[in-house]
Amino acid sequence: MATIAEKDMPAPRLELRWKDETGLRDGYTVVCVYSLVLKLDKYDRRAERYDEDGQSLDGFYEYPVEMGKTLSDHDAESRYHSRPDCIDTPFRDGAHAHWDTRQLGNLPIYAVAAGRAMLIEAE
Numbered sequence: 001m002a003t004i005a006e007k008d009m010p011a012p013r014l015e016l017r018w019k020d021e022t023g024l025r026d027g028y029t030v031v032c033v034y035s036l037v038l039k040l041d042k043y044d045r046r047a048e049r050y051d052e053d054g055q056s057l058d059g060f061y062e063y064p065v066e067m068g069k070t071l072s073d074h075d076a077e078s079r080y081h082s083r084p085d086c087i088d089t090p091f092r093d094g095a096h097a098h099w100d101t102r103q104l105g106n107l108p109i110y111a112v113a114a115g116r117a118m119l120i121e122a123e
Contacts, residue, residue: 003085003116010108011039011062014097016089016120018076018113030076034068034093036104067100068093080114087111087118098122 009015015035024031040047040061047061070090079088089111097109101122109120 003080003087003118006112006115006117009037009110009112009117011037012104012107013037014101014104014107014109015064016093016097016109016111018079018087018111020076024071026071028071028073030072030074030079032070032072032079032090032093033064033066034070034090034096035064035066036100036107038063038065068096077114079111080116085118087113087116089120094120 013036015033015037017033017035019031019033020029021031022029040063042061044061044063046063070093072090081087097120101107101109106122109122110117111120112118
């Protein structure tokens with residue numbers, strides 16, 4: 001299964017995004033955030049996003065609605081494997097995404113890590 005650049009993902013979609021985090025319980029170092037990602041109109045107030053320095057992220061027109069989290073170890077980048085070209089998915093939230101997509105009109109499901117995105121085939 002080939003990956004694409006994360007900027008090329010469609011919206012709306014269901015997404016399993018790996019992120020490095022500090023201060024997680026029990027020594028965990030990475031979290032996979034399960035979200036419904038909505039496409040926003042450029043005039044939608046929710047499209048206003050800022051980076052850590054308070055600079056506007058112009059052109060940011062997606063809105064993630066968090067629906068779950070899975071804690072794990074190692075780092076987010078290690079969830080992407082170039083050979084084979086794939087991204088790990090967590091079992092529980094991966095199952096939730098498959099159940100939810102059926103209720104939401106078969107939205108695509110993507111796993112995201114290290115700047116890459118992988119379409120997850122429907123079960």
